[in-house]
Amino acid sequence: MKVSTEQLRSYILKDIAVISGENVVECYQCGKCTAACPVSKAMDILPHQVVRFLQLGMLDEVMESNTIWICASCFTCAGRCPRDVDVANIMEALRVILLRKRGVSRLKTEDVRLVFSEGMPEQGVVSAFRKFAR
Amino acid sequence: MRFSYYPGCTLKTTATELERSALKAAKALGIELVEQKEWQCCGAVFPLVRDEIAAFLSSIRSLAAARDAGEKLVTICAACHHVIKRTNHLIKTDTEVREKVNGYLQLETSYLGEGSVIHYLEMLRDELGFDELAQKIKQPLTGRKIAAYYGCLLLRPAAIMAFDNAENPRIIEDFLFALGATAVYYPYRTECCGVYLSLNNTQIATDMVEKIVSSAFSYGAEALVDACPLCHYNLLELQKKTPQGKPLLPVYYFTELLEEALGLKEQTAVRKDRK
Ligand code: SF4
Ligand code: SF4
Numbered sequence: 001m002k003v004s005t006e007q008l009r010s011y012i013l014k015d016i017a018v019i020s021g022e023n024v025v026e027c028y029q030c031g032k033c034t035a036a037c038p039v040s041k042a043m044d045i046l047p048h049q050v051v052r053f054l055q056l057g058m059l060d061e062v063m064e065s066n067t068i069w070i071c072a073s074c075f076t077c078a079g080r081c082p083r084d085v086d087v088a089n090i091m092e093a094l095r096v097i098l099l100r101k102r103g104v105s106r107l108k109t110e111d112v113r114l115v116f117s118e119g120m121p122e123q124g125v126v127s128a129f130r131k132f133a134r
Numbered sequence: 135m136r137f138s139y140y141p142g143c144t145l146k147t148t149a150t151e152l153e154r155s156a157l158k159a160a161k162a163l164g165i166e167l168v169e170q171k172e173w174q175c176c177g178a179v180f181p182l183v184r185d186e187i188a189a190f191l192s193s194i195r196s197l198a199a200a201r202d203a204g205e206k207l208v209t210i211c212a213a214c215h216h217v218i219k220r221t222n223h224l225i226k227t228d229t230e231v232r233e234k235v236n237g238y239l240q241l242e243t244s245y246l247g248e249g250s251v252i253h254y255l256e257m258l259r260d261e262l263g264f265d266e267l268a269q270k271i272k273q274p275l276t277g278r279k280i281a282a283y284y285g286c287l288l289l290r291p292a293a294i295m296a297f298d299n300a301e302n303p304r305i306i307e308d309f310l311f312a313l314g315a316t317a318v319y320y321p322y323r324t325e326c327c328g329v330y331l332s333l334n335n336t337q338i339a340t341d342m343v344e345k346i347v348s349s350a351f352s353y354g355a356e357a358l359v360d361a362c363p364l365c366h367y368n369l370l371e372l373q374k375k376t377p378q379g380k381p382l383l384p385v386y387y388f389t390e391l392l393e394e395a396l397g398l399k400e401q402t403a404v405r406k407d408r409k
Contacts, residue, residue: 057390070338128333
C-alpha cells in the first residue's frame with residue numbers, strides 16, 4: 001500500500017487534534033495568545049501563527065519551527081484565549097509527535113552535567129527531559 | 135490538625151531549606167504533616183497530551199493513600215502540587231483515564247478522584263486561617279517590603295488549580311500581611327520565570343528573570359518570596375547572569391519568612407539600602 005504525502009499530513013493533523021484535545025478551527029486569530037506569551041520574542045513563528053498554519057494544514061512550517069521548543073508551558077496563552085483554544089496543549093502535541101519518532105531528542109545527557117553541579121533542582125532536570133527528550 | 139504530606143524529590147535533595155522550614159513552622163503552628171510512606175516522583179510536569187497514562191500513576195497512588203488515611207494531602211513544591219492537582223481533576227472528569235488507571239493499579243478500593251490535595255499556602259489560608267496565623271506571630275516582619283512571586287504552576291490553569299485569581303492573586307500578599315510585612319505589588323508577579331529553559335536556553339530564561347526582578351525592585355521591594363524550587367533557582371542564579379552581573383534582590387522561600395515571623399530563626403538578610 002502506498003501512502004501519499006497528503007494522506008500522511010492529514011493523519012498527523014488528526015493525531016494532533018486527538019492527543020492535544022484541541023480544535024484549531026475554533027481559533028479566530030485575535031492574537032491574544034501571542035500577546036500573552038512571555039517568550040514570543042524568541043520564537044520564529046508566533047503562537048497564533050502556529051494555530052493558523054495548522055488550520056491551513058501547513059505542517060512542515062510548524063514542525064520545523066523553533067517555537068515548539070521554546071514554549072515554556074506557562075499556560076498564560078490558554079487562560080486568555082476567548083475561544084477556549086489551549087495553545088499550550090497544541091505545542092505539547094507537536095513536541096510529542098516529533099519526540100516519539102525515534103532519534104528526535106532535543107536534550108543530551110551531557111547538557112545537564114554542568115547545571116547539576118550549579119545546583120539546578122531535580123525538578124528542573126526531570127522537567128526538561130520530559131519535555132525535550134525521549 | 136493532621137494531614138498526609140507529599141514531599142517530592144526536589145525537597146529531599148536541592149530544596150532541603152524549603153522542606154526544613156516548612157516542617158518546622160507547621161510543627162510550631164500545631165499542624166501535623168505525616169510524610170507518606172511510599173511516595174514516588176510525581177514526574178515534575180503534567181502531561182498535556184491525552185495518551186500518557188503511566189505518568190498519572192504515582193500521583194494517584196499518593197491521592198489514594200491519603201484517602202485511605204482519611205486525610206487531605208498537603209504539598210509544598212509548586213510543581214508537585216500542579217501535577218497531583220491536575221491528575222486528581224483528570225481522573226474525576228475523564229472516564230477513560232479513570233478506567234485505565236484503576237485497571238492498572240488494582241487498588242483495594244478504586245480511586246475516582248474523591249480525595250483532595252492542597253498546597254501548604256492553602257492549608258494556612260483555608261485550614262488554619264490567616265487571622266489565626268497572625269495571632270501566632272512572635273516576631274512580626276514590620277516594615278519589611280516583600281514582593282511575592284507566584285510563577286505559573288500554582289495559578290494556571292485557573293479553573294483546575296482553583297488556587298486563587300490567576301490574573302490578580304492575593305494569597306501570598308495576604309500571607310505576608312499576616313506575618314506583619316508589607317507586600318509589594320508589581321506587574322510581573324505572575325509571569326513565567328523561564329522554567330527549565332534555564333538549562334538549554336539560558337539567555338531566554340535570564341531575560342525573563344531580569345524583567346521580574348527589576349520590576350519588583352523598581353516597585354520598592356527589598357526581597358522576593360516564592361514557593362517553587364525551580365523558580366527559586368532561576369530567580370537566584372539567573373540574576374547573576376544579567377548584564378549588571380550581581381543579584382539585585384535576595385530570594386526566599388515563603389516558609390523561611392514564616393519561620394522567622396514565628397520566632398524560630400534569625401532575621402533573613404535584606405537589602406540594607408531599602409530599609
Ligand atoms: S487567543 Fe485563541 S482565538 Fe486568539 S489567536 Fe490565540 S488561539 Fe486563536
Ligand atoms: S504556554 Fe507556551 S505558547 Fe503559551 S504563553 Fe506560555 S510559552 Fe507562550
